[in-house]
Amino acid sequence: MTASSAVMMKFRMDGRWSGLRSYVTNHPLAAAVGVGYRSAGLDIEGVSMAEHTSLDSHASDMEAHRSTYRGFIKGALALSLISGFVLVALVAFRFGQTLNVLTGFMGLVLGMIAVAIDFRTGSRWLLSLGLLVLFGLITAINVS
Numbered sequence: 001m002t003a004s005s006a007v008m009m010k011f012r013m014d015g016r017w018s019g020l021r022s023y024v025t026n027h028p029l030a031a032a033v034g035v036g037y038r039s040a041g042l043d044i045e046g047v048s049m050a051e052h053t054s055l056d057s058h059a060s061d062m063e064a065h066r067s068t069y070r071g072f073i074k075g076a077l078a079l080s081l082i083s084g085f086v087l088v089a090l091v092a093f094r095f096g097q098t099l100n101v102l103t104g105f106m107g108l109v110l111g112m113i114a115v116a117i118d119f120r121t122g123s124r125w126l127l128s129l130g131l132l133v134l135f136g137l138i139t140a141i142n143v144s
Contacts, residue, residue, distance in 0.1 A: 078119050081128045085111030092139040107135040
C-alpha cells in the first residue's frame, strides 16, 4: 500500500477526513523530518477553518470564511514585515561602516519582538512599521 492510497482510505463518505492526524504523526518518516501538527513549534490544532458540508449552508459558514481570510492577511503582513527587517539587516551587515554586526542583529531581534507584539495584540502594525523605518534610517546613516 502506498502512502497516497493510505491517505485516500482515510477520507470518509461524508466528506471528512478520519484518522489523518494519526496517519501523519505516526508515519515512520514523520519524526525524522518533523512532519506533523506540532512541527517547528507551531500549534495549529486550535485553528478552525470553514467546513463545506453542503451547498446550502454557505451563508452560515461566512463567519468562518472571514476568520480564515483575516488570519491569512494577518500572517502575510507579519511575514512581509519580517522580510523587511531581514533585508535592512542584510544591508547593515554588508555596507555598515561602524558596528555593522551589532546594528544588524539588534535590528533583527527588536524587529521580531515588535512584529510578535503587533501580531498578538491585533493592532494596526504601527510599532513594527515605526521600528522598521527607524532601523532603515539608522542603517542608511551608518552606510553613508
